[in-house]
Each structure stands twice: as structure tokens, then as C-alpha cells.
Amino acid sequence: MTIVLITLDTCKHRFYFMHIFQQGLGMANVFAYQSSQIDWCEDNFQFSEKVAEFYNTISSVSFFISSPIMMYLLHPYAQKRSRAVYLIWVMIMFVGVFSAYYHMTLSYFGQLLDELSILWVLAIGYMLWFPRRHMPTFIKTRKSFSLIVFLAALLSTILSFFKPTVNAYALNCVALHIIYVISLELKRCTDQRIINLAIVTVAWWFVAISCWLSDRLLCGFWRQINFYYLHSFWHVLINIAVVHGTTLFAYFDAFYEIPETNPEVKYWPVDSQWLGLPYLAIGDKDHLRKSC
Ligand SMILES: CCCCCCCC/C=C\CCCCCCCC(=O)N[C@@H](CO)[C@H](O)/C=C/CCCCCCCCCCCCC
């Protein structure tokens, strides 16, 4: 009897919460097609009445192509360092699924799933890779740093319900902080391969964010020339930037935390910076340690 009452009570609160949630947004149904307050430049329902933005939906698939490849390539590093490396890429697969669902429906629920999954990937990235020596001095261990990041992500999750239109801009600002951290790391780095990787990472991000901003802010212009694919380009370009960025942070992390493994950046399938995807390999030979 008690269990039934508790269940009924929880359900009542859940419905009450959903009611406030929907009333607050002035929407009939958060799952409904086009209930999101954001609509990307691409024409809606061009090819099917089930898929709102076809190219934006299809390009989201790129996240679940890169993720299994990176999990496979990073296997030796994850074994030595932490299984959380796999978690990052599993979460990025979820980002891909939620992003596809969001662009397919343009629902408010889809938007939140997309944004919150990105927020939590970033949070796990910070917990795992934020360089120890740049942590505030009052934080003594990675465990306490992770707790603070966790609480900040939790608070941001709650805040994200209040003004949904600013969430994406706020997430993009985190990328600026990541670039700042990269610049701090590069100050003590003399390995030209790593410096090149950092430059290429920021370059991919720059092209990606230019597409994102242009799609958001200059849609009128792009529509005039019937070219509204910029957000789908962003999906692919940010995916490439994330592959490069995560490899860079994995390298910094391994260099300081597990130096005995001789970490080395390699490229797959061809070991060329121009033709391959970068990943962190665990070295099997002694090579000259450069300073970064
Ligand atoms: C100590 C730092 C550790 C860094 C770890 C980096 C981990 C990677 C994190 C995030 C994955 C981002 C995946 C992007 C998904 C895009 C889905 C999407 O398009 N969503 C849009 C709606 O469809 C939405 O408007 C976009 C919101 C903004 C997302 C901002 C992502 C920031 C990505 C940071 C990338 C870092 C790469 C290196 C930067 C120089």
C-alpha cells in the first residue's frame, strides 16, 4: 500500500513538474515537432514529412562513425590511464543520436538532449584531462576538482531549462576556455608535432564555429543563394576538431601522468598529419622526450 502511494505521489509530482515545465515554455508538448525555439537555416520537411532538417539529421551520423574508431585506436591508452576515455566516446555517440533526433523533430526535448549531452561530455573531458597544474591552488586532488566540475555541470543542467536559446552560445564559450588552456600548455612545449597538432585543432574549430555562427546569424543571406547546409558542415567539422582536440589533451595528460609509457601522437590509417586521424599511441620504443 505504502509503495503504491509513494509511486502515485511521485507520478503526481512528475506530472506537476511537466505541467510547470510546459506552461513555463508556453508550449503544448515538449516532444512535439518544431516545439524548439530554435530553427536552423536548412528548409524544413524538404524531403519527408517525418524529417524536419534532412542534411542536419544525416550529418549527425558522423559522430557515431568517429566514436568507435577512436575507442579502438585509444584502447592502449585507456588501458593504461582510465576507462573514462571510452566513456567520452560513448557519450559522443549519444550526442550523435540526440543531434539526429533533434534535427529530425526540431522538438524542445530533442534540443535539450542534444545540449545536455554535449555539456556532460565537456564535463567528463575536464574531469579527465584538465591539466593538474592549472587547477586553482585550493584544489588539491583531481578527485576534488572532478567534484567541483560535476556540481558545476549539475547546476548548468538546471539553469539550461530557464533560457534555452542561450544554451548553445554558452557551450560554445567553453571552447574558448579550452583554447586558452591549449595556449597555456603550448608555452612549455617544444615538440613541433604537438605544436602542429594544436594549430590544426584550433584551425578546424575556427572553420567549424564560423559555419555555426554564419548559419545562425546570416541565414537571410544564405537563403537568398539557396545554400543552407552550413549547420551540417558544422557537424562534420566540429567532429574533426574534437578528434584532434581530445588527442591533444590525451597527449598532455599521458606526458605528465604516465610518462613511462612514452606517449606518442600517431595518425590512422596513414601516419600523415594531412591524411590521417590523430590518436594517442603508447610508445614501444624509447624516444627522445621533448619538453611538453
Ligand atoms: C580540458 C578540456 C577537455 C576537452 C574535451 C573535449 C571533449 C569534446 C566535447 C564535446 C563534443 C562536442 C560535440 C559537438 C556536438 C554538436 C552537436 C550540435 O551540432 N549541436 C548544436 C545543435 O544541433 C548546438 O547548437 C551546438 C552547441 C554548441 C556545442 C559546442 C561544442 C564545444 C566543442 C568543444 C570542442 C573542443 C575542440 C577543440 C577546440 C579548440
Ligand SMILES: [Ca+2]
Ligand atoms: Ca530549419
Ligand SMILES: [Zn+2]
Ligand atoms: Zn546540430
